[in-house]
Amino acid sequence: MQLDIINREGCLTPQQLERALRPLASDKPAGMGLGVMLSHATLARLGGSLSLDNRPQGGVHARVSLPLTRE
Numbered sequence: 001m002q003l004d005i006i007n008r009e010g011c012l013t014p015q016q017l018e019r020a021l022r023p024l025a026s027d028k029p030a031g032m033g034l035g036v037m038l039s040h041a042t043l044a045r046l047g048g049s050l051s052l053d054n055r056p057q058g059g060v061h062a063r064v065s066l067p068l069t070r071e
Contacts, residue, residue: 001065002065004062006060007059007060011055012052020036021050049063049064050063
């Protein structure tokens with residue numbers, strides 16, 4: 001299963017994209033990057049992933065991927 005989340009405003013610098021999934025990576029004054037780090041860690045434990053990139057037309061694209069199986 002794949003979920004795409006689009007933020008149509010702003011963008012991340014190349015340095016922010018490089019560090020985005022590391023613990024406490026944010027350099028914004030109002031946050032410490034905990035939400036992104038915890039989301040990445042949780043998805044990884046479930047066999048999934050989180051990726052971030054800038055959209056060519058502006059904004060940020062986050063993709064959440066999780067393997068789903070039928071029981």
